[in-house]
Amino acid sequence: MNQHQPATADDPFDIAVIGGGINGAGIARDAAGRGARVLLLEARDLANGTSSASTKLIHGGLRYLEHYEFGLVREALSERELLWSIAPHIIWPMRFVLPHIEGQRPRWLLRLGLFLYDHLGARKKLPATEQIRLEGHRAGAPLSAELKHAFVYSDCWVDDARLVVLNARDAADKGAVINTRCPVTAMERSDKGWTITTPKGRFHAKAVVNASGPAVLDVLGLSGKKTDRQMRLVRGSHIVVPKIFDHENAYFFQLPDGRIFFAIPYEQDFTLIGTTDQDHHGSLTDVRASEAEIAYLCEGASRYFKKPIKPSDVVWTYSGVRPLIDDGSQKPEGATRGYSLELSAADEGAPLLSVFGGKITTYRHMAQDAVNLLSKRLPVLGKAAWTHTSPLPGGDFPCEGVGEQIESVAKRYPFLQPEWGRRLVRNYGTLVPAILGDARSLADCGQHFGAGLTEREVAHLIKNEWSQTAEDILWRRTKLGLRLSADQASNLQNYIEKELVQ
Known part of the structure; x- marks a missing residue:
C-alpha cells in the first residue's frame, strides 16, 4: 500500500488513534498487535511536536522524588531497562555526574535520593550510584575548580x-494504517461508532483514542465531549553547542533557583543543554526557544563549566510543549509528569478514550493500560499484553550488543566511514543490511547527499517511515540537519519531491 494515500473503508476500523506522538504510536502498536484494525491519524509528521523535543532520556526522574511522586518514579524506573531491552539500537545506558554544590541540596539529601533511585525500580544491568572526587577525575576536568565532590548514577538515553x-x-x-499530514477537522458519534472527517477523506471507527498531546482538549471539543480536566502547557527548550567535554558521561546540575538542567553528549560532536520549564500560551505549531531561555541555559552552563557558553555558541535550539495535568502547582517544574486515562461512559455510545499527560519513559506502560481499558468495550482486544517482550524494528539483538552490530556493519560495508556506520546502526539496528543491500561502494548506494546519507537510506525513509520532506529526514528520522549545508538540504528536498510524484 502507498503510505501517502489515506486508506478509507466502508468497514469501520476497530480503533482510530488521533495523534502521532509517542502516546499515539505506542497505543496503535499495542492495539494492532492484539489483533485490532487500527488507524492512526497525525496532523503533521510523526513526532513533529513534543515527542521529538524531549531531553531524550529514559529515566525515573530523580527530581520528582522531591515532589513525593514515588509511584511515578517507580513506574518509570521499572520501564527503564525494559525499554532498553526492546530497542537497544536507539536506547543505551548513560552515567550522569551530579556535583554537590555548597549552599544547595545537602549531600545527605542527594545520597538518600539516589539510594531510593537505585532501589525503587527493577535495576538489574545498570550500575549503581557511586561517589567520586572531581579533582583528578575525567568528569571533573571541564568543571569549575570549586566543585569538589559528585555522585554518579545511571539512566538511559533515547x-x-x-x-x-x-x-x-x-x-x-x-x-x-498510518496516515500522516491528515488533521482531524470533525468527529461525529453514532450508534455504529465514530465518523472522523479529514481533508483526505472520512473514516469510520468503533472507538477513538484521543492521544493528541497538547491539543487533547481541542480534539475533545471536536467530539462534543466535555471534561472538568485542565491541562497546563509547559514549554521546555534546549540548546545544542559544540561539545564542551570529551567523555561519554552526562551532567546533572542544580541551579540557585531550585531548578535543574542536564548537559549531555550529543551526536558525537555536540553537547545538548536543557531544559527550561516555562508556561506556554502561544502557538502549538511554531514552538521556539525565547532569547531569555537561551540566555538562561547559557548562564546556567557557564556557572559550572570552565569554558563560558555564550548564545553565539548555540548551533541549534529546539522546544516542545509538554501537556501536563494541571494539579495546581505554583511552578511549572512542580506539575506532575504522570498520566491519566479517561474513557467515556458506556451509555454515551461509542468509546472515546483520552490520554492526559505522561512522559516518554512511561509511554509503553501507559499504552498497555489504555488498551487494557479499551478491551472492556472492544472484545477484539482480548489478547494478552505483549509489548514488554517484543523488540521494536531493528532491535532484535542483546541490549549490550551494539558494539557487535557496529563491527558487523563495518565489516560488511567497509566503504562507510566509521561514524557513518555507527549512525546507521544507532538508527536502524539489524535493518542496516536491508537498507544498504549488496552495496560494495558508496557509489552503489546512489546519490550521496552528505554526511553518509545516501539515496538508498532516503528511499527507505520515504517508503517505510513516512518521510515526505527534508525536514522529516534531517531533524526527526536522523539529526543530520546538524551536518548538512543549506544547499545539501535543498538538494535533498528536490530529490524527495521528485520521488513522491512518481
Whole structure:
C-alpha cells in the first residue's frame, strides 16, 4: 500500500488513534498487535511536536522524588531497562555526574535520593550510584575548580523521534494504517461508532483514542465531549553547542533557583543543554526557544563549566510543549509528569478514550493500560499484553550488543566511514543490511547527499517511515540537519519531491 494515500473503508476500523506522538504510536502498536484494525491519524509528521523535543532520556526522574511522586518514579524506573531491552539500537545506558554544590541540596539529601533511585525500580544491568572526587577525575576536568565532590548514577538515553517512528512502523507491520499530514477537522458519534472527517477523506471507527498531546482538549471539543480536566502547557527548550567535554558521561546540575538542567553528549560532536520549564500560551505549531531561555541555559552552563557558553555558541535550539495535568502547582517544574486515562461512559455510545499527560519513559506502560481499558468495550482486544517482550524494528539483538552490530556493519560495508556506520546502526539496528543491500561502494548506494546519507537510506525513509520532506529526514528520522549545508538540504528536498510524484 502507498503510505501517502489515506486508506478509507466502508468497514469501520476497530480503533482510530488521533495523534502521532509517542502516546499515539505506542497505543496503535499495542492495539494492532492484539489483533485490532487500527488507524492512526497525525496532523503533521510523526513526532513533529513534543515527542521529538524531549531531553531524550529514559529515566525515573530523580527530581520528582522531591515532589513525593514515588509511584511515578517507580513506574518509570521499572520501564527503564525494559525499554532498553526492546530497542537497544536507539536506547543505551548513560552515567550522569551530579556535583554537590555548597549552599544547595545537602549531600545527605542527594545520597538518600539516589539510594531510593537505585532501589525503587527493577535495576538489574545498570550500575549503581557511586561517589567520586572531581579533582583528578575525567568528569571533573571541564568543571569549575570549586566543585569538589559528585555522585554518579545511571539512566538511559533515547532517540525520541525514532522511538515514535519505530512504534508506528511496528504497528503498520501488524496491520495498522498510518496516515500522516491528515488533521482531524470533525468527529461525529453514532450508534455504529465514530465518523472522523479529514481533508483526505472520512473514516469510520468503533472507538477513538484521543492521544493528541497538547491539543487533547481541542480534539475533545471536536467530539462534543466535555471534561472538568485542565491541562497546563509547559514549554521546555534546549540548546545544542559544540561539545564542551570529551567523555561519554552526562551532567546533572542544580541551579540557585531550585531548578535543574542536564548537559549531555550529543551526536558525537555536540553537547545538548536543557531544559527550561516555562508556561506556554502561544502557538502549538511554531514552538521556539525565547532569547531569555537561551540566555538562561547559557548562564546556567557557564556557572559550572570552565569554558563560558555564550548564545553565539548555540548551533541549534529546539522546544516542545509538554501537556501536563494541571494539579495546581505554583511552578511549572512542580506539575506532575504522570498520566491519566479517561474513557467515556458506556451509555454515551461509542468509546472515546483520552490520554492526559505522561512522559516518554512511561509511554509503553501507559499504552498497555489504555488498551487494557479499551478491551472492556472492544472484545477484539482480548489478547494478552505483549509489548514488554517484543523488540521494536531493528532491535532484535542483546541490549549490550551494539558494539557487535557496529563491527558487523563495518565489516560488511567497509566503504562507510566509521561514524557513518555507527549512525546507521544507532538508527536502524539489524535493518542496516536491508537498507544498504549488496552495496560494495558508496557509489552503489546512489546519490550521496552528505554526511553518509545516501539515496538508498532516503528511499527507505520515504517508503517505510513516512518521510515526505527534508525536514522529516534531517531533524526527526536522523539529526543530520546538524551536518548538512543549506544547499545539501535543498538538494535533498528536490530529490524527495521528485520521488513522491512518481
